[in-house]
Amino acid sequence: xxxxxxxxxxxxxxxxxxxxxxxxxxxxxxxxxxxxxxxxxxxxxxxxxxxxxxxxxxxxxxxxxxxxxxxxxxxxxxxxxxxxxxxxxxxxxxxxxxxxxxxxxxxxxxxxxxxxxxxxxxxxxxxxxxxxxxxxxxxxxxxxxxxxxxxxxxxxxxxxxxxxxxxxxxxxxxxxxxxxxxxxxxxxxxxxxxxxxxxxxxxxxxxxxxxxxxxxxxxxxxxx
Amino acid sequence: xxxxxxxxxxxxxxxxxxxxxxxxxxxxxxxxxxxxxxxxxxxxxxxxxxxxxxxxxxxxxxxxxxxxxxxxxxxxxxxxxxxxxxxxxxxxxxxxxxxxxxxxxxxxxxxxxxxxxxxxxxxxxxxxxxxxxxxxxxxxxxxxxxxxxxxxxxxxxxxxxxxxxxxxxxxxxxxxxxxxxxxxxxxxxxxxxxxxxxxxxxxxxxxxxxxxxxxxxxxxxxxxxxxxxxxxxxxxxxxxxxxxxxxxxxxxxxxxxxxxxxxxxxxxxxxxxxxxxxxxxxxxxxxxxxxxxxxxxxxxxxxxxxxxxxxxxxxxxxxxxxxxxxxxxxxxxxxxxxxxxxxxxxxxxxxxxxxxxxxxxxxxxxxxxxxxxxxxxxxxxxxxxxxxxxxxxxxxxxxxxxxxxxxxxxxxxx
Numbered sequence: 214x215x216x217x218x219x220x221x222x223x224x225x226x227x228x229x230x231x232x233x234x235x236x237x238x239x240x241x242x243x244x245x246x247x248x249x250x251x252x253x254x255x256x257x258x259x260x261x262x263x264x265x266x267x268x269x270x271x272x273x274x275x276x277x278x279x280x281x282x283x284x285x286x287x288x289x290x291x292x293x294x295x296x297x298x299x300x301x302x303x304x305x306x307x308x309x310x311x312x313x314x315x316x317x318x319x320x321x322x323x324x325x326x327x328x329x330x331x332x333x334x335x336x337x338x339x340x341x342x343x344x345x346x347x348x349x350x351x352x353x354x355x356x357x358x359x360x361x362x363x364x365x366x367x368x369x370x371x372x373x374x375x376x377x378x379x380x381x382x383x384x385x386x387x388x389x390x391x392x393x394x395x396x397x398x399x400x401x402x403x404x405x406x407x408x409x410x411x412x413x414x415x416x417x418x419x420x421x422x423x424x425x426x427x428x429x430x431x432x433x434x435x436x437x
Numbered sequence: 438x439x440x441x442x443x444x445x446x447x448x449x450x451x452x453x454x455x456x457x458x459x460x461x462x463x464x465x466x467x468x469x470x471x472x473x474x475x476x477x478x479x480x481x482x483x484x485x486x487x488x489x490x491x492x493x494x495x496x497x498x499x500x501x502x503x504x505x506x507x508x509x510x511x512x513x514x515x516x517x518x519x520x521x522x523x524x525x526x527x528x529x530x531x532x533x534x535x536x537x538x539x540x541x542x543x544x545x546x547x548x549x550x551x552x553x554x555x556x557x558x559x560x561x562x563x564x565x566x567x568x569x570x571x572x573x574x575x576x577x578x579x580x581x582x583x584x585x586x587x588x589x590x591x592x593x594x595x596x597x598x599x600x601x602x603x604x605x606x607x608x609x610x611x612x613x614x615x616x617x618x619x620x621x622x623x624x625x626x627x628x629x630x631x632x633x634x635x636x637x638x639x640x641x642x643x644x645x646x647x648x649x650x651x652x653x654x655x656x657x658x659x660x661x662x663x664x665x666x667x668x669x670x671x672x673x674x675x676x677x678x679x680x681x682x683x684x685x686x687x688x689x690x691x692x693x694x695x696x697x698x699x700x701x702x703x704x705x706x707x708x709x710x711x712x713x714x715x716x717x718x719x720x721x722x723x724x725x726x727x728x729x730x731x732x733x734x735x736x737x738x739x740x741x742x743x744x745x746x747x748x749x750x751x752x753x754x755x756x757x758x759x760x761x762x763x764x765x766x767x768x769x770x771x772x773x774x775x776x777x778x779x780x781x782x783x784x785x786x787x788x789x790x791x792x793x794x795x796x797x798x799x800x801x802x803x804x805x806x807x808x809x810x811x812x813x814x815x816x817x818x819x820x821x822x823x824x825x826x827x828x829x830x831x832x833x834x835x836x837x838x839x840x841x842x843x844x845x846x847x848x849x850x851x
Contacts, residue, residue, distance in 0.1 A: 233625040340614035
């Protein structure tokens with residue numbers, strides 16, 4: 214794991230893989246969804262916001278969390294889908310406030326509607342959780358300019374670990390690259406600002422890899 | 438030579454993907470893994486094990502593959518299980534259940550020692566499921582890998598089988614929707630395709646031309662294709678209707694419906710007769726009955742097509758969708774089952790509910806060739822990222838690490 218704010222600490226490229234696990238909880242209508250959101254394990258809330266990026270699926274270009282996509286495609290509730298789709302999990306300190314935001318939005322929608330929206334039986338929402346396995350890649354970099362050559366060949370798991378998962382485990386909820394660059398005092402403050410502007414929530418992992426690769430390439434001018 | 442297979446996969450999926458497997462396997466070095474199923478050839482399970490087992494061996498895991506031996510009553514019983522677990526109401530005679538249990542006891546005597554000494558045992562599908570209860574000295578983790586959709590099983594059959602499954606340490610299903618509640622962790626691992634198999638390997642244009650010529654297909658004209666059994670759930674009549682509606686606007690259109698030879702299944706023969714009747718008189722509809730091993734022919738047909746259809750009314754995962762996408766084709770698929778996971782509306786193809794919907798999308802694609810190409814490119818990329826054998830292997834390795842390292846939602850390895 215990256216240790217923050219230590220001068221010139223080497224950056225160890227880590228990787229991760231997810232084991233997806235069914236919770237057995239499912240919902241066929243909005244009230245059942247609400248009940249399960251109240252009780253499901255925290256890992257499942259995280260999974261349906263973030264882990265989708267690492268599982269076998271094509272990113273839904275319209276909605277970037279599973280709750281919003283289900284509201285749109287299974288319940289056909291466009292209004293609810295738009296509200297759920299606007300939740301940005303990076304704005305919440307931990308899972309429980311995020312869970313509460315989901316509950317608030319769904320309760321509000323249930324108050325507004327006269328009939329509870331239902332899905333077809335084969336379009337139920339299945340709550341999934343996951344176990345993340347983190348492992349080394351045997352690659353260590355010592356100078357930030359090495360990111361130019363290393364990032365383009367990072368796996369999706371590695372991008373997920375350092376750019377998304379990091380926000381759950383670093384001080385200040387930032388990605389590992391920024392956390393590491395802060396260790397070089399003020400030398401890379403402009404690069405840190407550029408990284409802060411990359412929104413991980415709206416891009417697939419391959420897209421994020423491309424964005425980050427381009428960003429480092431442009432910053433260091435190809436002088437890796 | 439040591440890593441010949443891994444190197445081949447690296448050339449397709451990327452070196453970094455194979456490097457990842459090499460790192461992930463490190464904590465598994467030295468463990469003994471056994472896979473058990475009921476056949477060494479034929480069927481999707483054997484096909485996947487023929488690849489996964491040697492790949493795990495190349496990665497340095499001590500892995501073997503054992504096959505249980507059964508008689509005709511045993512296989513009659515397990516075929517009935519298969520149909521019942523997929524929703525058919527079937528009464529299985531006690532004579533067949535006795536055969537099922539007897540065959541498993543006999544195999545436990547033969548394989549017991551190997552299984553009991555293994556660190557991880559994967560038992561595939563219902564056929565060998567009772568082996569766990571017949572290996573009392575087992576020391577490792579036992580995992581039941583279910584390859585079929587048991588979302589709506591015949592309850593009596595499921596109740597019987599469940600007794601053989603509750604003792605497992607974990608089970609694996611292809612999709613969350615396919616699972617049934619069991620008293621242990623239920624992992625989810627989606628199927629995959631093998632890019633190096635005859636069905637998916639790159640082909641020379643000349644070979645595609647030759648296959649097209651063999652079946653009287655004009656490669657200069659647009660072609661839609663559905664590859665599937667002649668089964669009402671695959672809606673072949675709906676596919677012909679889709680073609681007829683589209684042909685009004687694209688008169689040069691051709692259709693290929695390619696499936697396995699009719700078996701003694703009366704339903705299959707009935708559907709095939711209906712398909713032939715619907716296609717009669719139109720020389721541009723090609724109904725092809727292909728042998729079970731015509732993988733390269735299917736590959737060529739998928740590559741010759743402009744659009745791949747999978748207009749199923751009910752579907753498991755739908756690997757023919759994955760195969761079509763891997764050939765860079767947009768897929769117009771039924772809005773059901775695993776097709777929904779693979780086909781993202783307006784991105785990798787279209788999800789439809791009627792022949793009219795399918796025809797509308799087909800017309801749209803055939804008149805917007807640039808979009809057709811773009812969707813095909815996205816479809817291929819999606820398979821590259823998500824549905825290749827390397828991802829499947831990674832998830833098996835992750836599952837094994839997860840089981841051997843215990844609970845918690847995070848495992849940090851050195």
